[in-house]
Amino acid sequence: MEPEETAAQTPAAPETEAPAAAGDSVTDIGLSLLAEGQDFLHSLLRPWNAYQVAIALALLLAAWLLRAAFGPRIRAWMAARQGWPMWRMRILAFIHRRLMGIFFVILIWLAVWIMREVTWPSRSYLLGIIARLATAWLVVTFATRFVHSPVMRTILRYGAWTYVTLTILNLTDEAGTLLDSVGFELGDGVRLSLLLLVQGFVLVSALMIGARFLSKTTATRIQRNEDISPSMRVLVVKAVQVLLYGAALFLGLNAVGVDLTGLAFLSGAIGVGLGFGLQKVVSNLVSGIIILLDKSIKPGDVISLGDTFGWINTLGARYASVVTRDGKEYLIPNEDLITNQVVNWSHSDAFVRLDINFGTSYTDDPHKVRKLAIDAARKVTRVLESKPPVCHIVGFGDSSVDYVLRFWIEDPTEGLTNIRGNVFLALWDTFHENGISIPFPQREVRMLPET
Incomplete structure (x- = not known):
């Protein structure tokens, strides 16, 4: 009587449960998976399945013992081969970290083969599933090592482990149906x-x-x-x-x-909003493209921008990296390189002319001073011989005859202050050896008698 009463009561159920069809589908799938899981757990309690689980656990313990025995020896063997290529050492390091898994895969497949040869194949079915799972997990671990990003590598590894596990256990259809049942409508189908x-x-x-x-x-x-x-x-x-x-x-x-066509209007509205909020960013991006196209500034150029003097290290989408002689790295926005006055010391070539101003006494022969100044500049290592130095009189001061010494270099990245200092030092030594005096301002104070 109980089955008939139950059958008589079931027709009324669809009227009350129809509005919750989506929820019912999720519940039904979940119950189906739960039932399958319960059946799987019950199957593990069968004698032969329990024996196979015990064999797998024993093999896992044996793999751990093998790793403890051979791990230090393999590490010592790797330490003695430090001259090997880096890629080969990385493979060896991966193998060393996964010794337990490798030993377990070898042992369990060996156990599966022995059981299939000695007993019926059905008595090694569960052990074969465990062997395939262990092999697939080991292969996934090895394959994901080629992904450089740690976050992406972790996500891909766990995702691949889940997928291969569902595939080996023949649960992909049920899992796909369960995931597809969880969702919501966005409109227009x-x-x-x-x-x-x-x-x-x-x-x-x-x-x-x-x-x-x-x-x-x-x-x-x-x-x-x-x-x-x-x-x-x-x-x-x-x-x-x-x-x-x-x-x-x-x-x-x-x-x-x-469907990406529906996002066109939304992306246009977002673009207008971002255009106002990211004016500087867009300006720097466009300025960077202009700099790259007109080749006015390129990596390796020596520039001066305000008080910053250095060479371009990298050109980015938003800024240019300028490294100075004291090791500081300035991140200059691309817009500043377009709108401000920039001195590019190596735009068309690497030749740079430097000027040094000095003065000598009125008692010294100007012709001799010019010749000695040119000879002193030529003695400095970085001064070019192909573009010889020149010296000119530029005026008659209050206490000295004023000169300018001009010379050329082709390596501005090596610094400008140091080469100027070396030329000044060469001038000092040359004038000291030839009796040329460098005057300095003097004032004579006379005390007038009181009247």
């Missing part, structure tokens, strides 16, 4: 589910990793091309990066079914 988000994240991440690899490879090749100017190399690398990352994002979202 567009539904955003948890499955769609997971698929989009996985696909976009994979495309981003591929774009990053291609951009690094392309950047390396472009930087090695000597036929392209340094400024154009930077511009091409930035353009390739923007193109690859933008294409990866667009293709990833489009592949999972996200």
Whole structure:
């Protein structure tokens, strides 16, 4: 009588539960997965399955003992081969850190093979699943080591572990149905589910990793091309990066079914708002592109901007890095390089002319002073012989004849103050040896008698 009463009562259920169809589907799937999990746990209690679990645990203990025995020996063997290439040492270091997993995979597959040869294949079924899971987890761990970002590597590793586990346990359809049942409607027939988000994240991440690899490879090749100017190399690398990352994002979202045309109006409104809020950022970005296109400033140039004197280290999208002689690194916005007066000491060539002003006594022969000044400048190492120094009289002062000594150098990155100091010192030594006096202002005070 109980089954009949139950059957008689069931027809009334759809009227009260119809509005919560989506919730029911999630509940039903969850209950189905829970039932399957309970069946799996019950199956573990069967004698042969319990034996296989015990064998797996024993093999895990054996793998731990093998790692404890061979780990120090392998580390000592690696320490004796420090001259090996870096990539080979990284592989050895990975193997050393995963010794327990490697030993476990070898032992469990050996146990599976022995059990299949000695007993019935069905009695090693659970052990085979554990072996496949351990192998897949080890392969995923090794593959994700090639991802440089720690955050991305962790996300990919746990995501791949989850996927291979569901695949080996034949639970991908149930998990996909459960994820797809959790979502909400956005209007016009567009539904955003948890499955769609997971698929989009996985696909976009994979495309981003591929774009990053291609951009690094392309950047390396472009930087090695000597036929392209340094400024154009930077511009091409930035353009390739923007193109690859933008294409990866667009293709990833489009592949999972996200309609990007509906975002056009929203992106336009956001763009207007960002345009007002990020005026300086956009200005610096456009200024950086202009600098790269007109080649007015490029990496390696020596510039002066206000009180800052140094050479361009890098050109970025927002600023230029200028390193001074005292080791300070100034981040100068690109807009300042466009709107302000910049002295580029090596724009068209590396030749720089420097002037030194000095004076001698009226009792000294000007012809002899000019000749000695030129000879003194030529003795300094960095002064060019191809552009010989010159010395001219520029005026007659209150207590001295004023001169200017002009000379050329071709290595402004080595500094300007030090070369001026060396030339001044050479002048001092030469004038001292030849009796040329350097006057200084003197004042004579006379005390008039009182009247």
